[in-house]
Each structure stands twice: as structure tokens, then as C-alpha cells.
Amino acid sequence: MQAIVQDVYGSPDVLHLSEIDRPVVGDGDVLIRVRAAGVDPSVWHLTTGRPYVARLTGLGVRRPRSRVRGWDVAGVIEAVAKDVTRFKPGDEVFGSGEGTFAEYASALESRLVAKPADLTFEQAAVIPVSGCTALQALRDAGNVQPGQKVAVIGAGGGVGTYAVQIAKALGAEVTGVCSTTKVDLVRSIGADHVVDYTAEDFADGARHFDLIVETAGKLPFHRVRRCVIPGGALVIVGGDEGGPLIGGLGRLASARLLTPFVGRKLVGLFAQIRTEDLEYLLELVAAGKVTPVMGTKFPLAEAPEAVRRLKTEHSRGKAVIVV
Ligand SMILES: NC(=O)c1ccc[n+]([C@@H]2O[C@H](COP(=O)([O-])OP(=O)(O)OC[C@H]3O[C@@H](n4cnc5c(N)ncnc54)[C@H](OP(=O)(O)O)[C@@H]3O)[C@@H](O)[C@H]2O)c1
Numbered sequence: 001m002q003a004i005v006q007d008v009y010g011s012p013d014v015l016h017l018s019e020i021d022r023p024v025v026g027d028g029d030v031l032i033r034v035r036a037a038g039v040d041p042s043v044w045h046l047t048t049g050r051p052y053v054a055r056l057t058g059l060g061v062r063r064p065r066s067r068v069r070g071w072d073v074a075g076v077i078e079a080v081a082k083d084v085t086r087f088k089p090g091d092e093v094f095g096s097g098e099g100t101f102a103e104y105a106s107a108l109e110s111r112l113v114a115k116p117a118d119l120t121f122e123q124a125a126v127i128p129v130s131g132c133t134a135l136q137a138l139r140d141a142g143n144v145q146p147g148q149k150v151a152v153i154g155a156g157g158g159v160g161t162y163a164v165q166i167a168k169a170l171g172a173e174v175t176g177v178c179s180t181t182k183v184d185l186v187r188s189i190g191a192d193h194v195v196d197y198t199a200e201d202f203a204d205g206a207r208h209f210d211l212i213v214e215t216a217g218k219l220p221f222h223r224v225r226r227c228v229i230p231g232g233a234l235v236i237v238g239g240d241e242g243g244p245l246i247g248g249l250g251r252l253a254s255a256r257l258l259t260p261f262v263g264r265k266l267v268g269l270f271a272q273i274r275t276e277d278l279e280y281l282l283e284l285v286a287a288g289k290v291t292p293v294m295g296t297k298f299p300l301a302e303a304p305e306a307v308r309r310l311k312t313e314h315s316r317g318k319a320v321i322v323v
Pocket of ligand 1: 153180
């Protein structure tokens with residue numbers, strides 16, 4: 001099969017299209033004929049091996065242990081292990097797999113749900129990481145309540161476009177923070193207010209929120225947390241400003257350490273793909289409350305360019321590889 005592989009860590013130039021064997025289906029696994037794969041910043045981290053500390057979590061210290069990139073997936077079940085009970089060959093599914101920038105990818109049965117017929121493979125493939133992250137940031141870490149004021153920083157990005165829509169669906173009054181080219185997009189997905197951070201200082205002290213979901217990581221920590229009312233919450237989702245050793249992980253970790261001293265709940269989120277959350281997101285999609293915002297589509301051979309653009313372009317929503 002064809003797949004996007006890498007043998008060393010480095011810039012997206014280390015990614016290349018290659019002919020390799022199909023994955024072996026282990027216990028609890030299914031083999032998916034990939035139709036579409038979402039492109040999110042974790043792929044850039046795995047490609048570059050940065051932050052370096054992340055390599056110690058089993059990714060491979062000197063070189064990547066797994067050669068094929070990509071997590072988010074939507075496709076058709078090709079084969080299943082003997083112990084798989086929820087799916088059979090021919091079923092259309094989406095969720096999280098291993099090495100999804102490929103014609104075939106393996107995935108744990110427990111990380112997949114059935115794809116509704118009225119959702120395209122491309123739409124489904126941009127839901128898992130970004131949608132689950134936004135949901136867990138708002139509902140679980142942020143405990144958002146109807147009527148609360150919520151700000152989403154990075155509102156036009158992969159996670160942000162879900163966070164704006166989910167916060168609205170949960171009854172919040174939503175302010176989206178983004179750059180000029182995304183103001184229309186963020187308004188169109190339901191934000192009540194939009195702040196163009198290139199024209200206004202979001203953290204000038206004039207605005208205060210019950211909950212802020214921060215996906216961009218560009219504002220100094222002390223400034224963004226002062227925009228949260230006492231007793232409110234700041235959920236740190238992302239940002240890579242911490243340098244090559246720890247990257248955004250330092251910001252995530254320091255959130256928890258600071259909480260006892262600042263009168264606000266500061267949470268560094270580590271999101272997980274859960275089937276119950278994918279089902280919950282599907283309910284919001286079916287109810288017309290959430291629409292996946294797809295960015296640029298790339299054919300499989302151009303996946304390296306899609307990964308390169310994660311850092312060089314201000315993409316709208318989430319890019320997708322069509323296989
Ligand atoms: N903690 C977790 O479990 C978890 C899960 C998923 C993702 N993440 C991380 O979360 C981050 C966001 O992921 P993503 O998929 O949403 O990435 P993304 O699509 O690149 O979105 C990031 C957004 O940040 C915006 N931005 C940049 N500078 C900004 C500023 N100064 N003020 C406000 N917004 C600004 C960009 O929009 P403009 O073009 O408008 O600047 C962009 O839309 C990444 O660092 C990712 O690694 C973490």
C-alpha cells in the first residue's frame with residue numbers, strides 16, 4: 001500500500017510517499033481502508049520529534065518508532081480481528097487510528113464509531129482530535145454552564161471552531177478571538193462577539209469571562225488569566241511557545257501548579273479520544289448545532305505539504321488528506 005512515512009525526525013521534508021506492507025491486525029484491532037485523514041498539530045510534533053521531552057513517552061528517542069503519520073481517520077472496515085464485536089468488513093467508521101496517512105490503517109475497535117451516511121468521509125475525519133479536545137475543554141475541564149461568558153482564543157482553528165460551536169450549543173455567550181481573515185468564519189459558526197487580535201488587545205482588562213479556552217498559547221499566561229473572573233476557569237489547550245525541549249507542555253503543567261494561588265481554576269488539558277464523546281459530537285452535528293469546518297483538502301501524496309502548512313499558514317478549520 002502507499003503511505004506517508006518518515007525514518008528520522010525533522011522538518012516535514014522528512015515525510016515521503018512510499019510503498020509499504022499493510023498493517024497487521026492485532027487483538028482488538030480493525031483494518032480500515034482509509035478514505036480521509038484529518039491533519040492536526042500533533043502530526044507536526046511527531047514529524048519533528050518536538051518538544052524533545054515528548055519523545056520519552058514512547059514515541060522513540062532517536063528516531064520515530066512508528067513510521068507512518070496521522071491519527072484522525074474516516075474510512076471503511078476492511079478486516080477485523082477475531083475478538084472484534086462492534087464492526088464488520090464494509091462498515092463505515094471514523095475515529096482515531098495508527099498511521100492514517102496511508103491507504104490502510106489499523107485502529108483499536110474502542111477508538112471508532114459508526115459514520116452516519118449523511119456525513120462525508122472528509123467531514124468525519126476532521127472531528128476526532130479537535131472535536132473531542134474542544135468538548136473536554138468546555139464540558140469536563142471548564143464545567144461550562146448555560147448563560148456563562150466564554151472566550152475561545154484561536155477560534156478559527158481546528159479546536160477553536162468546535163469550541164465556539166459547542167459552547168453555543170451548551171448555552172454560553174461566546175466571544176471568539178482570531179485574526180482578521182477569520183472574523184467572518186468565527187461569526188458564521190455562531191460566536192456572539194469576535195475580537196480581531198491583530199486590531200485589538202483582547203487582554204486589555206476590559207473583558208472578563210467565566211471560562212476561557214486558550215488554544216493559541218501566544219498571550220503571556222498572567223495576562224490571559226486576569227481576563228477570567230475570580231472563581232472562573234482558564235483551560236489551556238495548546239501553544240508551542242516553550243522552546244524545543246518542553247514546547248507547550250510547560251504551559252500545560254504550570255497551569256495546575258498555579259491554581260491554588262490565583263483564585264481561578266487553571267487547567268492544562270490532555271484530551272483523549274473517547275467513543276462516548278464522538279457519539280455526543282455526532283448528536284450535536286445531527287442537531288445542526290455543530291458543523292465540522294474543513295480547511296484545505298490534500299491528496300495523500302501532498303500530505304507533507306499539509307503538515308508544512310500547519311506552521312506556515314493560518315489555515316481555517318482543519319485540513320484533511322483525501323485518500
Ligand atoms: N491539549 C490537548 O490535548 C490538545 C489537543 C489538540 C490540540 N492541542 C494543541 O492545541 C493547539 C491548537 O490546535 P488546533 O488544531 O486548533 O491548531 P490550529 O488549527 O493551528 O489553530 C490555532 C489557532 O491559533 C490562532 N492564533 C495564533 N496566534 C494567535 C493569537 N495571538 N491570538 C489568538 N489566536 C491566535 C490561529 O488563528 P489565526 O490564523 O487567526 O492567528 C489558529 O487558528 C495546538 O498547539 C495543538 O498542538 C492540544
